[in-house]
Amino acid sequence: MGQILPFTRQVLKNLFSQPATTNYPFEPKDYPERTRGHIDINKDACILCGMCMRSCPPGAIKVDRAGKTWSINRFDCIQCGYCTEKCPKKCLTIIPGYQEPGPAKFVDTVEVPYEPPKPAAKPAAATTKN
Secondary structure (H helix, E strand, O other): OOOHHHHHHHHHHHHOOOOOOOOOOOOOOOOOOOOOEEEEEOOOOOOOOOHHHHHOOOOOEEEEOOOOEEEEEOOOOOOOOHHHHHOOOOOEEEEEOOOOOOOOOOEEEEEOOOOOOOOOOOOOOOOOOO
């Protein structure tokens, strides 16, 4: 009989207290400040300079200027944030939270509609006839 009383006290305590878990699928999780998340790109602001690719420690980001693509291997990314700090146009951001897991590894590739500036035409030298 002595074994049942401690158990009963715990059951009654749990019955009248707040739940210890969150109602996750129905209430979104609030992530604390400076939580690592996943990298997102504003493709309209990207100039395909490659600074993010050069600053990425594991080499998860690839920039192809000729193909106008920016890609990230999310499985290799360590969410350090160096790419967001080095981007001159600030088109990379870290979004708190995590991406949904999938059945296979894949590389996210984004086509960037960037057109490099065309060099200014040099004015023709004026020729003078005497």
